[in-house]
Amino acid sequence: MNLRELVAALNDFASLSLAESWDNVGLLVEPSPPHTVNTLFLTNDLTEEVMEEAVQKKADLILSYHPPIFTPLKRVTWKTWKERLVVRALEHRIGIYSPHTAYDAIPHGTNHWLTKGLGACTSVPLHPSTAPSYPAEGTHRVEFCAGNTDYLDTVLSKIKEIPEIFCLTTLPARFEGEEQTRVSLNCSQKALLDVVALLSQNSLLYHKTEILLLQKPLLPHTGMGRLCTLSEPVSLSHVIERIKSHLKLPHIRLAMGTGKTLESPVKKVAVCAGSGSSILKGMEADLYLTGEMSHHDVLDAVANRISVILCEHSNTERGFLSELRDMLAVHLQNKINILVSEKDRDPLQVA
Numbered sequence: 001m002n003l004r005e006l007v008a009a010l011n012d013f014a015s016l017s018l019a020e021s022w023d024n025v026g027l028l029v030e031p032s033p034p035h036t037v038n039t040l041f042l043t044n045d046l047t048e049e050v051m052e053e054a055v056q057k058k059a060d061l062i063l064s065y066h067p068p069i070f071t072p073l074k075r076v077t078w079k080t081w082k083e084r085l086v087v088r089a090l091e092h093r094i095g096i097y098s099p100h101t102a103y104d105a106i107p108h109g110t111n112h113w114l115t116k117g118l119g120a121c122t123s124v125p126l127h128p129s130t131a132p133s134y135p136a137e138g139t140h141r142v143e144f145c146a147g148n149t150d151y152l153d154t155v156l157s158k159i160k161e162i163p164e165i166f167c168l169t170t171l172p173a174r175f176e177g178e179e180q181t182r183v184s185l186n187c188s189q190k191a192l193l194d195v196v197a198l199l200s201q202n203s204l205l206y207h208k209t210e211i212l213l214l215q216k217p218l219l220p221h222t223g224m225g226r227l228c229t230l231s232e233p234v235s236l237s238h239v240i241e242r243i244k245s246h247l248k249l250p251h252i253r254l255a256m257g258t259g260k261t262l263e264s265p266v267k268k269v270a271v272c273a274g275s276g277s278s279i280l281k282g283m284e285a286d287l288y289l290t291g292e293m294s295h296h297d298v299l300d301a302v303a304n305r306i307s308v309i310l311c312e313h314s315n316t317e318r319g320f321l322s323e324l325r326d327m328l329a330v331h332l333q334n335k336i337n338i339l340v341s342e343k344d345r346d347p348l349q350v351a
Helices: 003-013 048-056 081-091 101-105 110-118 149-160 189-199 203-207 236-247 295-303 320-331
Strands: 026-029 039-043 061-064 095-098 121-124 127-130 140-146 165-175 178-187 210-213 218-224 226-235 253-255 265-275 287-292 307-310 337-340
Touching: 003 026, 003 061, 003 095, 003 320, 026 081, 039 048, 039 320, 048 081, 081 095, 101 110, 101 218, 110 121, 110 226, 110 236, 110 265, 110 287, 110 320, 140 149, 140 189, 149 165, 149 178, 149 189, 178 189, 226 236, 236 265, 236 287, 236 307, 253 295, 295 307, 320 337
Parallel strands: 039 061, 039 337, 061 095, 265 287, 287 307
Antiparallel strands: 026 095, 121 226, 127 218, 140 178, 140 210, 165 178, 226 265, 253 307
């Protein structure tokens, strides 16, 4: 498959518009075209050991869940390990693509996979995603009524000179028993300031003005984190064993909420793969499940009678790669070979 066709298919599988604004997603390294991809290589973290594995397995494109290039590179030399990744990739004509938080948000993504460790439950996003654009052009709608035709013609003429005005319409209307004209327009945030400044020059016109914020519609089942409601309450100790089994971990880290014990019932669980502090903070639940949280955020949760399970950052993500391989095989109609790294692992271990 041609690289650009494959990238388009990957973007169709999970829109990059769903990624967080701070993230660095998409095609990060591109060999000179034309570039054919026969083998797609999946990894959670692209380390030098994983890169060597990709070279040995003759990968043409690496899909690295975490972006190996995050802060800008000022040079590409052999000095630092991230620069060496780029050098090795280009030397062996291997592209690098990263989806990161786009995969966290999609309904069939990383967070959905993590919730499977809880057993039977229903879930909704903690922070729902919105559509990438508004239902109509512009971010605001402005509506007002005017009776003086000559003055209205002057106002409309000036409005039409303002950039980023959309869907300007006029309709006959009756207001307080008088025949008037109702004006409706959409505009950008920047244009709104100019429109309001213009209308405020006439106090009667200004007081008849309504400004509506055009909300981006929410995308169903899409967003960061998940709030899970278990079908039946189970003890904290039982939840721990389920999670350890799902993630194939011999241990987890546990902070019990104030007044809670291992036998305390768990009904609601707030879940966030990776680093969950910003997503989970302030959420009402019996338990927080994530990879890592700051010390003080753990203390806050415990003080609010919420238990916390930490599994290390990438342990809450890596297991998704096997499911991803199967889903991509179907999405790409089995046109390419898809491999999962055997060298990829969490850098932390118990000594």
